[in-house]
Amino acid sequence: MVSTTKGEQFIQRAADNLVLYTNCNKITAFYRLLNAVRGKVVKISPLMRRKVIMMNVTLKSFFNRHKRESFLKIKRSAQSIRQELAQRMIEATRKKQINCVKLWLKNTKKKNQVFDHQAKIREVQRHILNKILSTKTGKILDAFKKWKGIPEKKNMKKYMKATQFERGLSDFFTSTMKRSYVAIKTEL
Secondary structure (H helix, E strand, O other): OOOOHHHHHHHHHHHHHHHHHHHOOHHHHHHHHHHHHHOOOOOOOOHHHHHHHHHHHHHHHHHHHHHHHHHHHHHHHHHHHHHHHHHHHHHHHHHHHHHHHHHHHHHHHHHHHHHHHHHHHHHHHHHHHHHHHOOOOHHHHHHHHHHOOOOOOOOOHHHHHHHHHHHHHHHHHHHHHHHHHHHHHOOO
């Protein structure tokens, strides 16, 4: 907002007069003057508001239609150029893809040769390892690996209760049940 010196002087003079002739300070006088300059807010009926909104919408759609039509004209003229550029780009990418595939095939052939050689080496190593593990020493090594893989006891109280229960069952079996089995076996 651009202000002029005459306008500023006018507002300053009016504020000074309000302070001089009324019983208020300069800030209150300035706000009273500002409200007088702005004017009161006009209330608009809802019907009138709808009419204004509809008029605004129709005007926008009218102007947007003209913009759209001109844009479509430009688009149609530029479309042939775009299609030509797109075809050139597609041809260039196809050539690059073909070159990449050829290079990839060469590299995979080399890698496959190396992989086949390594696979043969691994097969010989696996065969030797199986021969070694089939001997007594290999079986001992295998048992030792399995023994190392057994998990540690986590809760010793539960382990002690379980062993005590197992001992009780074995004592019960040896003291009472075994006698009845022996008697049955002798009768048969």
